[in-house]
Amino acid sequence: MQNNKKQAVTLMIQGTTSDAGKSVLVAGLCRLFYRQGYRVAPFKPQNMALNSAVTLDGGEIGRAQAVQAQACNLEPHTDMNPILLKPNSDTGAQVIIHGKAMTQMDATSYHAYKKTAMSYVLQSHQRLCQQYDLIIVEGAGSPAEINLRENDIANMGFAEAVDCPVLLVSDIDKGGVFAHLYGTLKLLSSSEQQRIKGYIINKFRGDISLLEPGNQWLEETTQTPVLGVLPYLHNLYIEAEDAISYQAHFNNDKLSTETIKIIVPVLPRIANHTDFDALRLHPQVELCFIREGQAIPPADLIIIPGSKSVRPDLQWLKENAWDIAIKKHLRYGGKLMGICGGLQILGNKIHDPLGLEGTPGSSNGLGYFNYETTLEAEKKLKQVQACFQSHPDIHITGYEIHAGSTQYDNKESALLLIQNPLHQDEMDGAISADEQIISTYLHGIFDHPQACNHLLSWAGLTTQQQYDYREFQEQGINLLADTLEENLDISAITKLLKKN
Numbered sequence: 001m002q003n004n005k006k007q008a009v010t011l012m013i014q015g016t017t018s019d020a021g022k023s024v025l026v027a028g029l030c031r032l033f034y035r036q037g038y039r040v041a042p043f044k045p046q047n048m049a050l051n052s053a054v055t056l057d058g059g060e061i062g063r064a065q066a067v068q069a070q071a072c073n074l075e076p077h078t079d080m081n082p083i084l085l086k087p088n089s090d091t092g093a094q095v096i097i098h099g100k101a102m103t104q105m106d107a108t109s110y111h112a113y114k115k116t117a118m119s120y121v122l123q124s125h126q127r128l129c130q131q132y133d134l135i136i137v138e139g140a141g142s143p144a145e146i147n148l149r150e151n152d153i154a155n156m157g158f159a160e161a162v163d164c165p166v167l168l169v170s171d172i173d174k175g176g177v178f179a180h181l182y183g184t185l186k187l188l189s190s191s192e193q194q195r196i197k198g199y200i201i202n203k204f205r206g207d208i209s210l211l212e213p214g215n216q217w218l219e220e221t222t223q224t225p226v227l228g229v230l231p232y233l234h235n236l237y238i239e240a241e242d243a244i245s246y247q248a249h250f251n252n253d254k255l256s257t258e259t260i261k262i263i264v265p266v267l268p269r270i271a272n273h274t275d276f277d278a279l280r281l282h283p284q285v286e287l288c289f290i291r292e293g294q295a296i297p298p299a300d301l302i303i304i305p306g307s308k309s310v311r312p313d314l315q316w317l318k319e320n321a322w323d324i325a326i327k328k329h330l331r332y333g334g335k336l337m338g339i340c341g342g343l344q345i346l347g348n349k350i351h352d353p354l355g356l357e358g359t360p361g362s363s364n365g366l367g368y369f370n371y372e373t374t375l376e377a378e379k380k381l382k383q384v385q386a387c388f389q390s391h392p393d394i395h396i397t398g399y400e401i402h403a404g405s406t407q408y409d410n411k412e413s414a415l416l417l418i419q420n421p422l423h424q425d426e427m428d429g430a431i432s433a434d435e436q437i438i439s440t441y442l443h444g445i446f447d448h449p450q451a452c453n454h455l456l457s458w459a460g461l462t463t464q465q466q467y468d469y470r471e472f473q474e475q476g477i478n479l480l481a482d483t484l485e486e487n488l489d490i491s492a493i494t495k496l497l498k499k500n
Contacts, residue, residue: 014139028480042068059099198227228488304342370409398444
């Protein structure tokens with residue numbers, strides 16, 4: 001159904017904690033209401049994450065909002081996440097507004113800046129309201145962080161500003177779900193408490209009848225209904241907002257088919273680790289993220305990932321003996337790949353004349369390619385279409401998001417050709433003469449079946465099963481929407497939309 005109102009209805013999902021299930025719940029509701037005929041769009045006022053996506057309008061937003069846009073059958077847009085914070089230290093972050101990096105701020109400065117940031121948030125929300133019937137909003141962290149309530153733009157501050165109802169979700173798998181729900185409510189102001197129209201309990205396992213006394217107590221004590229208890233979905237996959245999943249996707253076929261082992265160092269400022277989700281879920285890939293202090297195991301392929309602070313992460317690699325491990329890996333015939341920041345690390349030098357990542361200066365890269373990279377204040381943000389130079393029939397779509405400009409050595413072969421309809425195709429990345437090492441700026445390169453097959457074949461996987469990561473994503477979103485439809489009181493939620 002389509003809403004005849006000029007303005008969209010807004011519904012907000014807040015959580016009792018980080019990782020309570022807000023992102024996946026919004027994605028599932030987006031798909032559910034999209035299937036019911038609503039023109040629905042996702043929205044997150046403020047996001048803090050190192051996983052990001054590039055939009056059609058040439059901006060940068062949180063990766064979770066791109067997935068939620070997919071659930072709405074929409075291309076992601078910068079208005080879906082007007083404020084994105086990308087941490088570059090324990091106390092500071094890059095501030096991205098309407099898709100563009102504007103400045104660097106420490107936590108204290110940004111807290112004072114929130115009044116200004118709210119104006120950008122409301123501008124984006126208003127534009128979405130003029131285009132869609134329903135806006136489903138994801139909060140950030142918890143609304144009960146009393147030290148952050150002043151000038152809040154991410155949770156109740158936003159809900160109060162746009163006068164929208166709120167559903168509160170909590171993860172029972174972590175324990176203490178009733179304390180989380182009741183405690184969160186009691187730490188809110190009276191007007192904020194009245195905005196919470198229902199509770200959702202996430203990741204429940206076991207006999208639901210054992211939960212009913214707790215639900216009844218919560219409803220009677222707070223006069224607010226539990227609108228649903230969602231089961232723990234063992235086979236659910238939705239891209240992570242920021243945290244790395246160290247749990248490998250288990251597939252019984254891995255026991256009886258040829259497999260390949262890929263390892264990825266967890267850099268201190270690793271960015272866009274969702275690049276590896278397609279590999280983590282592949283039935284013939286054993287993907288391992290290697291953290292600091294862990295032994296570096298033998299592997300078929302090592303991938304150096306993207307980085308928010310490439311020179312410090314390069315130094316971390318050397319301090320943790322990855323440079324030595326990589327040399328040994330290559331001597332034994334293993335393959336090596338660098339993506340984005342990893343591309344820069346595999347080159348000869350990385351220059352930072354402006355001090356964008358700290359003290360101005362240059363760092364020696366690992367030296368596997370002759371190119372050099374200079375970090376620049378303005379990011380390169382674009383969606384691209386490309387093909388492998390050696391296999392022009394294998395086409396890829398992906399995105400670039402990096403602060404460096406790389407001057408390639410003309411003597412080295414490019415990995416990809418970036419197709420540019422306005423002028424000559426551009427070269428991307430490199431491939432070594434012995435074809436043992438490759439690099440690229442392109443994120444999402446493993447998401448396409450043909451490209452993934454080609455790269456895994458290069459890495460040593462000779463016989464491959466059919467696998468389509470995009471189809472796997474769609475199955476996850478549809479499974480989530482089906483689960484919400486079966487386990488939530490959708491009629492009660494729909495009534496909230498009509499009342500609003």
